Amino acid sequence: MKIQIINGPNLNLLGVREKSIYGDASFESYLVELRKRYSNIDIEYYQSNVEGEIINKLHQIGFEYDGIVINAGAYTHTSIAIADAIAAINTPVIEVHISNVYKREEFRHHSMLAASCRGVIAGFGMDSYRLAIENLILK
Numbered sequence: 001m002k003i004q005i006i007n008g009p010n011l012n013l014l015g016v017r018e019k020s021i022y023g024d025a026s027f028e029s030y031l032v033e034l035r036k037r038y039s040n041i042d043i044e045y046y047q048s049n050v051e052g053e054i055i056n057k058l059h060q061i062g063f064e065y066d067g068i069v070i071n072a073g074a075y076t077h078t079s080i081a082i083a084d085a086i087a088a089i090n091t092p093v094i095e096v097h098i099s100n101v102y103k104r105e106e107f108r109h110h111s112m113l114a115a116s117c118r119g120v121i122a123g124f125g126m127d128s129y130r131l132a133i134e135n136l137i138l139k
């Protein structure tokens with residue numbers, strides 16, 4: 001089984017950025033734990049701060065992988081183009097957020113991507129990614 005995790009803008013700064021919201025672990029250190037826990041699954045990781053690069057990655061793997069877990073960061077709230085890319089591919093996509101976006105500013109309450117995704121997981125810290133992987137394993 002092959003799963004792609006895609007992190008969008010500013011998520012390369014996890015562990016450094018707004019620690020009270022996003023915690024103090026880097027994504028790379030979390031990924032080591034995740035890969036140990038799911039050693040039977042191929043978990044690929046891609047991060048980009050560039051909207052078009054995220055779209056290119058979705059096109060590249062979206063007809064081939066078994067599942068995609070995407071945290072599009074702030075593009076979640078703005079990007080019709082990423083939403084269209086998710087709708088265009090046939091690999092199931094799960095939207096995740098580290099923080100509970102519904103407890104935060106109102107502009108974070110709306111997702112452009114959610115309607116094209118299988119589901120949304122938000123507010124469980126880094127564990128949001130693992131919960132999404134659990135769903136992809138089940139189905």
Ligand code: DQA
Binds near residue numbers: 009073074076098099
């Ligand atoms: C985020 C929530 C977004 O609103 C924000 O722009 C991010 C991170 C999260 O994981 O909680 O960059 O997607």
